[in-house]
Amino acid sequence: MADLFDGYPLGGTWDEMFSAPSQPRGPYAGLFASLQPMAGEELAARADVLSQTYRDAGVTFAHAGEEQPFPLDIVPRVIGADEWSLIEEGVAQRVHALEAFLADVYGAGLCFSDRIVPRSVITTSAHFHRAAHGLVPPNGVRVHVSGIDLVRDEAGDFRVLEDNLRSPSGVSYVITNRAAMSQVLPELFSDHRIQPVSEYPARLLAALKAAAPSAVADPTVVVLTPGVYNSAYFEHALLARQMGVELVEGRDLVCSGGQVSMRTTDGQQRVDVIYRRIDDDFLDPVHFRSDSVIGCAGVVNAARAGRVTIANAVGNGVADDKLIYTWVPDLIRYYLGEEPVLDNADTYRLDTPDTTEWVLASLDQLVLKPVDGSGGKGIVIGPRADERTLEELAVKVRAAPRDWIAQKPIGLSTSPTLINGRIAPRHVDLRPFAVNDGDKVWVLPGGLTRVALPEGELVVNSSQGGGSKDTWVISRPRPTSEPEQAPDLTRIEFTTADLPADPPAQDPGPANDNAIAQGQQQQQAGPGAATMAIVASVIDAAACLSARQDGHCGGGEVPC
Amino acid sequence: MLSRIAESLFWIGRYVERADDTARILDVHTQRLVEDPWIDERRACHVLLALMGTPCALEEADTERVLSTLAFDRVAPSSIVGALSAARENARGAREVLSAEIWESLNVTHNALPQQRTMARRYGPHSLFRFVRERSAMVFGLADATMSRDESWLFLILGRSLERVDMTSRMLSTRVMAGDAAPSWTLVLRSTGAYEPYLRTYRGAVNSSRAAEFLLLDRLFPRSVFASLEQAEGCLAELERANVRVGTRVGVAGEAHRIVGRARTMLEFMGTDEVLAQLPARLDELQRTCSLASEAVTRRFFTEEAPQVWVPEGVA
Numbered sequence: 017m018a019d020l021f022d023g024y025p026l027g028g029t030w031d032e033m034f035s036a037p038s039q040p041r042g043p044y045a046g047l048f049a050s051l052q053p054m055a056g057e058e059l060a061a062r063a064d065v066l067s068q069t070y071r072d073a074g075v076t077f078a079h080a081g082e083e084q085p086f087p088l089d090i091v092p093r094v095i096g097a098d099e100w101s102l103i104e105e106g107v108a109q110r111v112h113a114l115e116a117f118l119a120d121v122y123g124a125g126l127c128f129s130d131r132i133v134p135r136s137v138i139t140t141s142a143h144f145h146r147a148a149h150g151l152v153p154p155n156g157v158r159v160h161v162s163g164i165d166l167v168r169d170e171a172g173d174f175r176v177l178e179d180n181l182r183s184p185s186g187v188s189y190v191i192t193n194r195a196a197m198s199q200v201l202p203e204l205f206s207d208h209r210i211q212p213v214s215e216y217p218a219r220l221l222a223a224l225k226a227a228a229p230s231a232v233a234d235p236t237v238v239v240l241t242p243g244v245y246n247s248a249y250f251e252h253a254l255l256a257r258q259m260g261v262e263l264v265e266g267r268d269l270v271c272s273g274g275q276v277s278m279r280t281t282d283g284q285q286r287v288d289v290i291y292r293r294i295d296d297d298f299l300d301p302v303h304f305r306s307d308s309v310i311g312c313a314g315v316v317n318a319a320r321a322g323r324v325t326i327a328n329a330v331g332n333g334v335a336d337d338k339l340i341y342t343w344v345p346d347l348i349r350y351y352l353g354e355e356p357v358l359d360n361a362d363t364y365r366l367d368t369p370d371t372t373e374w375v376l377a378s379l380d381q382l383v384l385k386p387v388d389g390s391g392g393k394g395i396v397i398g399p400r401a402d403e404r405t406l407e408e409l410a411v412k413v414r415a416a417p418r419d420w421i422a423q424k425p426i427g428l429s430t431s432p433t434l435i436n437g438r439i440a441p442r443h444v445d446l447r448p449f450a451v452n453d454g455d456k457v458w459v460l461p462g463g464l465t466r467v468a469l470p471e472g473e474l475v476v477n478s479s480q481g482g483g484s485k486d487t488w489v490i491s492r493p494r495p496t497s498e499p500e501q502a503p504d505l506t507r508i509e510f511t512t513a514d515l516p517a518d519p520p521a522q523d524p525g526p527a528n529d530n531a532i533a534q535g536q537q538q539q540q541a542g543p544g545a546a547t548m549a550i551v552a553s554v555i556d557a558a559a560c561l562s563a564r565q566d567g568h569c570g571g572g573e574v575p576c
Numbered sequence: 577m578l579s580r581i582a583e584s585l586f587w588i589g590r591y592v593e594r595a596d597d598t599a600r601i602l603d604v605h606t607q608r609l610v611e612d613p614w615i616d617e618r619r620a621c622h623v624l625l626a627l628m629g630t631p632c633a634l635e636e637a638d639t640e641r642v643l644s645t646l647a648f649d650r651v652a653p654s655s656i657v658g659a660l661s662a663a664r665e666n667a668r669g670a671r672e673v674l675s676a677e678i679w680e681s682l683n684v685t686h687n688a689l690p691q692q693r694t695m696a697r698r699y700g701p702h703s704l705f706r707f708v709r710e711r712s713a714m715v716f717g718l719a720d721a722t723m724s725r726d727e728s729w730l731f732l733i734l735g736r737s738l739e740r741v742d743m744t745s746r747m748l749s750t751r752v753m754a755g756d757a758a759p760s761w762t763l764v765l766r767s768t769g770a771y772e773p774y775l776r777t778y779r780g781a782v783n784s785s786r787a788a789e790f791l792l793l794d795r796l797f798p799r800s801v802f803a804s805l806e807q808a809e810g811c812l813a814e815l816e817r818a819n820v821r822v823g824t825r826v827g828v829a830g831e832a833h834r835i836v837g838r839a840r841t842m843l844e845f846m847g848t849d850e851v852l853a854q855l856p857a858r859l860d861e862l863q864r865t866c867s868l869a870s871e872a873v874t875r876r877f878f879t880e881e882a883p884q885v886w887v888p889e890g891v892a
Contacts, residue, residue, distance in 0.1 A: 073676070074668075074683040244668050253671035263672040268578050281582045281727060281815075281877045 019052045020059065020439055021432065029427035030172045031441060032093055043096035043490050046207050051091070060437040063090040066200045075192050076250055086250075087483030088193050089433045090200070093444060093465040097492045100461065103174060103448060106358030107164045108457040109348060111450050114181060114335045116351035118158045121334055122149050132350045133343050140418060141340075142388050143182075143333025145296060147303040151320050151330070154229050155454040158329035160291070161220065163187075163463075166358065166446045168429035175361045175426065177445065178341060181332040183293045186464040186484075187216060187449045188251035191258075193486040211461035211489040216449070217258035219460075220291075223453035227325045228288045235288035237261045238278065240269070242294050242310045252293050266294070271314030274321040289325045290315065296330055338387040338421050339365065362424040366417035375422045376413060379406050382422045384413065397474060399425060428474055431485065433467055443468045444485065445476050462487035577673070582731045583878040584670040588682075589735025590870075591663035595656045596712035597743035597768075598628070598646055602656075603705040604767035608759060609639060623758070627750050630654055643701060648693055656708055657689055663715075675722040678715060685711040730811045734873065737808035741839075742866040744768055744801050745859045748791055752855050761787040773797050788855065789848050801862060805840040808869070812836060815877070832872035839865040 026034060033044045040048035051059070070076075070085040077086045095103070120127050121138055128135040138144050163184025165177040194213050198205050221237065228235030241252035243265050256263035268278050269287065277284035292299060298308040300316045318324045334340065342363050345356045364382075366372045375382060379398050386394040396409050413420050430441035448463035465485040466476035476482040605624055609617055622637035630645050630652075649655035653662045664686040667679050688707070696704035716736070723729045751764045761782045765771040774782070774790050777797075794800040798807075812833040839862060843851065851858055 071687060072684050073680050074671075239672075244665075249668075256672035257676070261672075262578055262581075264578060265580065268580055279579045279879075281577055281579055 020054055020056060021048070021052060024432060024439055025441060027430065027441065029170055029443075030168050030429040032168070032429055032431040032444065034432075043094040043099075047092065047094055047204065050204050050207060056437045056439070059090060059434055062200050063434055066090055066196055069196050069199065070192075073192070074250065075189070075196075077247060086189055087469065088189075088196060089467055089483050089485045090197075091432050091434060091439070092197065092204070092486040092488050093431050093446075094488045094490060095462070097490050099174075100489045102357065103166065103446075104459045106174070106176075106356070107448050107450050107459050109352065109354060109357050110164055110176065110179065110344065111159055111162055111452055111457045113344065113348040113351050114162075114179060115157065115159050115452065117340075117347050118181075118329070118332060118335050119156065120351075122151065122331060127347070127350060130350070132346055133340070137337075137339055137343075138334055141334050141337050143296065143331065143337060145303070145331040145334075147316055148329065148331035151316075153227060153329055154322070154325055155227050157223070157227055157327075157452050157454045158332055159335075159450075159452055160223050160227060160327040160329075161187075162328075162450045162452070163447045164450065166448065167361070167426055168446075169361075170427045172429070173359070174446075175359050176341075176344070177361055177426075178338060179336040179344070180447075181336040182295065182328060184447070184449065185248040185251050185293075186447055186466075187460065188248075188254040189484050190449070190460065190462060190464050190487070191216060191254065193484060197486040208488065209491045209493075211491045213460060213462055216451075216460050217255060219451045219453075219458055220255065221259040221261070223451045224289045224291055224325075224327055226453045226455075227327055229322050229325060232288045236286060237289040237291065238264045238269075238287050240264055240266070240290050240292040240294055240312075242266075242298070246293075248293065255291075266308075266310045266312050269312040269315070271312055271318055274314075274318050274323050276312065276315055276318050276324045287324060289327060291327050296333060299326075299330065333388075338385055339418070342421060361426055364422040366413070366420055366422065372413070372417045376410055379410060379413075381425075383425050384409060385421050385423065387419055387421060395475065397425065425474075428476075431465070431467065433469070433483075433485075435469070435471075440471070442471070443474055443476065446487065461489040461491075577727045579878045581670045581673050582727065583874070584666040585673070585728050585731040586735040586873065586878075588663045588666050588670070588674075589732040589737075590739040591653065591659040591666070592682075592712045592715050593736045593739040594654070594743065595659040595663070595708050597740070597747075598654075598656050598659070599705040599708040599712075600769055601628075601743075601747060601767045602642070602647055603702060604759070604763050605642065606639065606701055608763055620759075623750060627746050628654060647696070647701060647704065656704070657693065660685055660689060660708070660711075673728050675718065677722055678718045681711065681714050681718055685715075727815065730815050731877075734808055734811040734815070737804045737811065738836075738866050738869055740799055740804040741801050741808065742863055744791055744799055744804065745862040745866075748788060748801075749856070749859045749863075751788075752859065765791070768799050770797055770799060785848075785852055788852055792851065793843055793848065802840065802843050805836055805843070809833065809836045809840055812873075830872070830876055832869045832876060835865055835869045835872055 021034075021038065024034070024037070026037060033040055033048065035041050066088060067085055070088065075086050076084055117127065121144070125135070127133050128138075159181045161184060163180040163186065165180065166174045167177050168174055190213050224237045225235050228237075237259070238261055239252055239256040239259070241249060241263055243249065246252070253263055262268075262278065264278055264287075269290075270277055270279060270284060276287045276290065278287055294311060297304045299311045301308045301311055301313050303316050304311075315324065315326065316330060319326045319330070341360065342365050345360060348354060348356045364371055364375060366375055375384075379396075380401070382398045384396045384398065396405060398406070401409070428443040428445060431444045432439045433442040435442070444465050444467045446463055446465050449460045451458045451460070465487040466482045467485055468474060468476045469483050601624075605620070609615060609620070617639065618634060618637050621639060621642045622632070622634045624642060625632050625637055625645060628646055632641060632645075645652070645655060647656045649658050650661065652658045660682075664682045667674055667682045671679050692704045692707050719729070719732055723732070747764055747768050751758050751761060759767075761784055762771065765774050765782065765787055768791060770791060774787065774797075777790065777794075778786055790797065791800055793802045795803060795806075797803060812830060816830050816833060842858075842861075
C-alpha cells in the first residue's frame with residue numbers, strides 16, 4: 017500500500033527530511049516512523065482540525081486589511097541538537113557584534129575612524145536617527161529582541177539572510193504553533209524530547225525589566241501596539257497577556273515633564289519600560305513623522321532623560337540595513353575578535369562602478385534586494401524574472417546603486433509539506449529569536465520556520481502568502497552527572513511518595529432511587545401521559561419526570 | 577487598569593446583554609405573530625420598533641423590517657448581529673485582559689454569524705435567537721468562571737446590569753403604552769425570561785399588577801429592574817472604593833453611583849401602588865437613568881480624548 021511519502025521528489029536542493037528517497041536524516045527518524053503509516057486523508061483531516069483551532073482562537077494575520085487564519089503546516093520541522101547549538105552560538109555572536117556596532121554608531125564611532133565601515137553608509141541610511149545619538153540605554157542593551165533569518169543552502173549549511181533588530185514579529189506563532197500541534201498530534205510529542213518554547217514571555221519580561229531605568233525598584237512594563245488593525249496585533253496581545261502587562265496604544269500614553277504615564281481608571285500611572293512594536297517613524301511625532309497619531313509625543317525625550325526605556329532602542333534600523341549586512345562578518349572580527357560562526361549569503365555591494373556594471377550585466381543570474389525593504393517587498397529574483405521586470409530593475413539600480421544589494425541565488429532547502437492532501441517539498445527558512453537581557457543572549461529553541469506554499473516559490477514571508485511550521489529542537493539526553501545546582505529555596509518539591517496512600521473519594525451525593533418510583537409512576541399515569549412516559553422511560557428517570565410535568569401543564573400558555 | 581480597556585469591558589457587557597435580550601424579545605414577538613390569530617402585524621411591529629429606539633412609519637412596519645433592523649443589521653449596535661460584532665471588536669482590543677476562553681467564545685460567535693443568518697433566512701429566525709441566547713450565556717458563564725473579581729469584572733458586570741435595566745424597562749413599556757396592539761403580560765414575562773420564575777413565585781394566573789411588580793421590584797429575579805440596579809450600584813460602590821483614595825464622609829463620591837442609587841431607592845421606598853399608578857413616567861425615567869449613568873461612568877472612568885496631533889512650528 018502506498019505510504020505517505022511515496023513519490024516524494026528530491027530535487028537539487030537540500031531536503032530537510034530526506035538524504036535519499038525514503039532515507040530520513042537522523043533527527044527525523046522518529047517523525048518519519050510515526051507519519052509514514054498514516055494515510056494522506058487522515059493527515060489532511062487532522063490539518064483541518066488544526067486550522068479550525070486557529071480560526072476559533074483568532075490566531076490570525078491581517079493581510080491586505082483582512083484577518084486570515086495564519087496557515088500552519090502539519091508536518092513539523094526538526095533540528096538536531098548539534099545543529100542547534102551551532103545556530104545558537106552563531107545567532108548570539110551576531111547579536112553581540114551588532115550591539116557593539118550600534119553602541120559605536122550612536123557613540124564614539126570607532127569603526128569609522130578604524131575604517132571598518134565607511135561613515136557615509138550610516139549617514140545615508142534612512143534608519144539612522146540623529147535623535148538617538150548619545151542616548152545610552154540603562155543596561156547598555158539596544159537589541160532586546162532580535163530575529164536572525166537563516167536559510168540552508170544546497171550543501172546543508174545555514175547562512176544568514178538578514179538581521180531584524182527593530183521589531184521582528186512571528187514569535188507568537190512559535191508559541192501557538194506548538195500548543196496547537198500538541199493538541200492535534202499528541203502521539204508525536206510523546207516519542208520525542210523537544211525543547212519547550214513556552215519560556216519566551218518570561219524571558220522577555222525579565223530582559224525588559226532588566227533594562228528599566230536604574231532608579232526604579234519594581235518597573236512597570238507595557239507593550240505598545242499600533243492598534244487592532246496592525247498585521248501583527250495578535251502577537252502584541254499574546255505577548256502582553258502572557259507577560260501579564262498592559263497592552264497600550266499611543267493614545268493611552270501621555271508624556272509630561274519627561275515622564276511617560278498611561279491613562280488608567282485611577283488617573284495616570286507611571287511607565288518605566290515600553291516594549292514598542294511601532295516603527296521609529298511613528299513612535300514620536302516630536303522627532304519623527306509629525307502626522308503620526310499612533311505614537312506618543314515626547315517619549316524619545318523622556319528616554320534621553322533616563323526616565324523610560326524604549327525597547328528595542330530607537331535607530332536600530334541602521335544595523336539591520338541590508339547594506340550593513342554585508343559588513344557584519346567584518347564587524348564580528350573587529351568587535352569580538354572571532355570568526356563568524358554563521359556565514360552570510362554571497363552578497364555584492366554596488367559601491368564601485370565596476371561591480372555595478374558587472375551586476376547590471378548579470379541581472380538575470382542574481383537576486384536583487386532593496387536595502388531598506390522588509391517583508392519580501394521589491395525583491396527581484398533574476399533567473400525567474402521576465403524581460404520587462406529586468407529592464408525596469410536595471411533603470412532603478414542605475415539610478416540609485418546605494419539602494420540595492422545583489423546576491424547569488426541560494427537554492428533554499430525544502431521540507432515535506434501537506435499540500436492538497438499530498439506531501440510535497442516546499443522551500444523553508446528559519447527565524448530564530450534572541451532575547452538579550454544584558455548578561456546573556458538567550459536564543460529561543462526553534463524559532464519560526466516559514467514555508468512558501470506555492471510550488472517552487474522562494475519568498476516565504478507571511479505577507480506573501482507564506483505559512484509556517486512547528487519547529488522542533490531535539491534536546492540532548494540529560495548528562496549523567498548533573499552539575500550541582502544551588503538549592504532553590506522558593507521551590508517546593510514532592511515526590512509520589514509524599515502522596516497520601518488512600519486519598520478520600522469524591523462525595524457521591526444522595527442516592528438516586530428513582531428506579532422503583534419510575535415503575536410506580538408509570539402505572540399511575542393517565543392514558544394521555546402513558547405514551548409519553550413509555551417513550552421517556554427509555555431515556556432515564558429524570559427526563560421522565562420533566563416530561564410528565566410538561567404533559568400536565570399543557571401548552572404552557574396561560575392567557576392573561 | 578487602562579481606561580480604554582475598562583471602556584471596552586463595559587461595552588462588551590452591554591453589547592452581549594443587549595444581543596441576548598433582543599433575541600429573547602424578538603423570539604417571543606415572532607412566535608406571537610404566528611400563534612395569535614387576531615394580531616395586527618403592522619401595529620405590533622411598529623410598536624416594537626419604536627420601543628427599541630428604531631422607529632419607522634406605520635406603513636413600512638412588518639416582520640421583515642423588524643428582523644432586518646433588530647436582528648440582521650450588521651452595522652447598527654442595536655441589532656443582534658451588530659451588537660455581537662461590536663462586542664467582538666471591543667474584545668479584540670482588550671485581548672490581554674479577557675481570558676483566552678472568553679475571547680474565543682466571542683470570536684467563534686462572530687465567525688458563526690454569517691452561517692446563522694443564512695439558516696435564519698431559510699428556516700425561520702428561531703435558531704438564531706436560540707444560538708444568541710446560548711452564546712451570551714456562555715460568555716457570561718466563562719467570565720464568571722475565569723475572571724478575577726477585580727476592576728475588569730466590575731466593569732463587565734456594570735455594563736451588563738445597566739443594559740438589563742434598560743431592556744427590562746423597555747419591555748415593560750411595550751405592555752403599558754401600546755394599547756390594543758400590546759402583547760399580553762404572559763408574553764412580556766416570557767420575553768424577559770421571567771415567565772417560569774413568576775409562575776413559581778405567584779403560583780397562578782398572570783395578573784397585570786403582579787407581573788409589573790415582579791419585573792420592576794422583585795429582589796430575587798436577576799432580570800428585574802430592581803435587582804439589576806442593585807447589582808450596578810454594587811459594582812459602582814466597589815469601583816469607587818478601589819479608586820477613591822480619600823474616603824468621602826458625605827453621600828457618595830461618584831455621579832454615576834448617585835444616579836443609580838437614586839433610581840434604586842425610588843423603586844425601593846415608593847409603595848408598589850404609587851409606582852404602578854405612574855408607570856409610564858417611571859419607565860421613561862428608568863431608561864433615562866441608564867443613559868445618564870452610562871455617560872457619568874464614561875466621564876468618570878474612561879475620559880476619552882481625541883488622538884493628539886503634533887503640529888511643528890512653522891519656519892518663518
